[in-house]
Amino acid sequence: GMPATPTAHAGTAGGGTPPGPRRVAVRRAVPADIPAILRLSDRRRAGQPALTGGQIRGQLSAFPDGQFVATEEGAVVGYAAACRAPAALALGDHTWQAVTGDGHAARHDPDGPWLYGIAVLTDRAHARRGLGQRLSQAHKRLCRKRGLAGIAFGARVPGFARRSAPYPTAEAYLQALAAGTVREPGLAAALRAGFVPTRALPGYRPGADASGGHAALMVWHNPDGQADTGAEPGAGPTADGGADPAPQTARVTTVQMQVRAFASPDAFFRTVERFVATAASYASDFVVFPELFTLSLLTAEGRRLPAAEAMAAMTTHTEPFVARLKAWATGYKINIVGGSHPTRTVSGDIRNIAYVALRDGTVHAQEKLHPTPDERQCWGVTGGDRIDAIQTDCGPIGVLICYDSEFPELARRLVDQGARMLFVPYCTDTRHGHLRVKYCCQARAVENQAYVVTAGTVGTLPDVENMDIQYAQSAIYTPCDFPFARDGIAAETSENVEMVAVADLDLATLGRARAQGSVRNLGDRRFDLYRVAWTEAD
Numbered sequence: 001g002m003p004a005t006p007t008a009h010a011g012t013a014g015g016g017t018p019p020g021p022r023r024v025a026v027r028r029a030v031p032a033d034i035p036a037i038l039r040l041s042d043r044r045r046a047g048q049p050a051l052t053g054g055q056i057r058g059q060l061s062a063f064p065d066g067q068f069v070a071t072e073e074g075a076v077v078g079y080a081a082a083c084r085a086p087a088a089l090a091l092g093d094h095t096w097q098a099v100t101g102d103g104h105a106a107r108h109d110p111d112g113p114w115l116y117g118i119a120v121l122t123d124r125a126h127a128r129r130g131l132g133q134r135l136s137q138a139h140k141r142l143c144r145k146r147g148l149a150g151i152a153f154g155a156r157v158p159g160f161a162r163r164s165a166p167y168p169t170a171e172a173y174l175q176a177l178a179a180g181t182v183r184e185p186g187l188a189a190a191l192r193a194g195f196v197p198t199r200a201l202p203g204y205r206p207g208a209d210a211s212g213g214h215a216a217l218m219v220w221h222n223p224d225g226q227a228d229t230g231a232e233p234g235a236g237p238t239a240d241g242g243a244d245p246a247p248q249t250a251r252v253t254t255v256q257m258q259v260r261a262f263a264s265p266d267a268f269f270r271t272v273e274r275f276v277a278t279a280a281s282y283a284s285d286f287v288v289f290p291e292l293f294t295l296s297l298l299t300a301e302g303r304r305l306p307a308a309e310a311m312a313a314m315t316t317h318t319e320p321f322v323a324r325l326k327a328w329a330t331g332y333k334i335n336i337v338g339g340s341h342p343t344r345t346v347s348g349d350i351r352n353i354a355y356v357a358l359r360d361g362t363v364h365a366q367e368k369l370h371p372t373p374d375e376r377q378c379w380g381v382t383g384g385d386r387i388d389a390i391q392t393d394c395g396p397i398g399v400l401i402c403y404d405s406e407f408p409e410l411a412r413r414l415v416d417q418g419a420r421m422l423f424v425p426y427c428t429d430t431r432h433g434h435l436r437v438k439y440c441c442q443a444r445a446v447e448n449q450a451y452v453v454t455a456g457t458v459g460t461l462p463d464v465e466n467m468d469i470q471y472a473q474s475a476i477y478t479p480c481d482f483p484f485a486r487d488g489i490a491a492e493t494s495e496n497v498e499m500v501a502v503a504d505l506d507l508a509t510l511g512r513a514r515a516q517g518s519v520r521n522l523g524d525r526r527f528d529l530y531r532v533a534w535t536e537a538d
Contacts, residue, residue, distance in 0.1 A: 023072070028064065029067040030064075036069075040123055051119055052536045055104050061417065061418020065142065068135055082117050085115075086109055086112050087149070089109075091199075095203060102416070115143050136193060150222045154216070157187075160214050169200070171200040194220050195220045196218070197219075250505045252284060254455040254491075255279070255474075256500065257498060268297055268300070279500065280334045287337070292340055294339065295342075310379070311379055329361070335358050337423045351384055366399040369385070369387055370404050397422070398419035398423070399423050399424075400444075402424065402437060406436060419450065426456045428456065434471050437456070438454070441477055446480055451476065451477065473495045478490050
């Protein structure tokens with residue numbers, strides 16, 4: 001959320017960090033800091049709104065140079081998030097959701113002349129260590145380095161509700177505040193730091209706090225008006241060695257795999273590994289397999305198993321399947337979106353799960369949120385309860401398993417968290433089902449200005465319950481605008497033939513299209529009219 005008080009860009013009442021043996025350092029935030037920032041959010045100072053993991057991921061992805069952490073002996077004790085915005089948005093009448101993209105920095109404008117403060121969190125145990133001032137200095141130095149016009153943010157005005165009788169409107173209260181008729185103790189430090197209240201923001205962030213949801217727009221003007229010659233704060237290696245910037249291109253391979261009988265699980269795994277090796281030989285960064293392609297393992301049972309027995313049998317393959325994905329990802333140096341695999345969880349539920357093995361050795365699990373009626377009735381599959389972007393060495397990605405791609409709220413959440421590539425493993429029996437996935441994935445690519453990579457199953461598997469026939473034409477979809485493929489399809493397989501398709505995806509072009517394209521679906525959203533509110537688990 002937005003800063004609870006104007007200490008977001010100002011020091012403590014004492015004007016600085018008290019002397020002591022512990023040194024506070026400020027550096028750029030990195031994805032590895034997210035767990036610590038979430039813990040900080042839990043123990044934030046009174047009145048500071050919490051942040052979610054999804055919001056932090058979105059901020060770090062949209063504008064990594066604008067997010068800073070304050071550390072004390074390596075521990076994160078403060079966090080400040082910002083995005084860039086045009087003057088009309090940053091300085092005009094707006095709400096927190098509208099200017100910040102609901103806290104995800106989803107409306108970050110890389111050419112915006114104003115730095116806008118999204119949120120500041122400081123540990124309440126460090127209330128007089130000047131953390132707000134140190135983080136504010138980092139943002140001011142960034143403004144000078146980039147030659148930006150200044151910094152703006154909305155500060156809560158808790159005194160407004162208490163004094164609403166003589167000042168019936170937020171604007172009238174702000175005028176009295178500027179004239180010195182009333183005082184807001186929380187604004188004093190911001191005023192000393194050079195921030196000036198310029199306008200009232202009624203309904204800035206509605207809630208039950210004492211400000212009544214209103215805020216004062218605090219503005220600091222960059223006095224230099226040109227780039228500073230000094231280094232940006234945190235521009236050097238971070239305390240943990242930092243991380244190389246994500247590449248601006250990614251090569252992806254989609255595997256349209258034929259389901260068929262295998263004499264043994266090892267025979268199945270050897271076939272899958274050949275596709276991984278092929279994708280790696282083309283220097284692919286990602287390879288994606290279809291939904292439920294592992295059901296071919298059931299053919300090694302030698303008989304058609306009833307649905308309940310089939311799911312129990314699949315559970316025995318989960319551990320070796322995930323272990324092989326991890327070994328292939330690290331051995332072939334490729335990120336693997338392992339289609340999906342039905343898995344019985346510790347609670348006893350059956351979930352359709354995509355295991356994503358990254359070449360750094362980590363494995364992530366993304367559950368399908370929306371099982372189809374057929375999955376529920378035949379196999380008893382239940383839906384998962386969360387979806388989040390996955391951080392990779394090519395930036396955040398998202399996974400939508402088949403039917404999930406037909407719910408636009410899910411893709412928008414992943415893109416708000418920074419995903420520029422969405423991977424959709426799917427399994428459809430008829431052309432109708434395939435076309436539902438195809439059309440929805442193309443819509444997700446257009447409305448989110450993102451790349452969408454689909455991978456489907458083909459062939460017949462009559463000895464496996466509910467997998468008799470398959471229909472697919474896998475593809476790599478792009479937005480529909482001048483820099484991209486003429487028909488919005490970067491690559492496409494032939495229908496119902498086992499094969500792969502490969503394409504290079506230019507992530508820099510995607511960023512330019514979002515900021516300067518013929519249409520700008522992400523930036524043109526009407527946050528003043530609508531937004532999707534998720535039930536957060538972080």
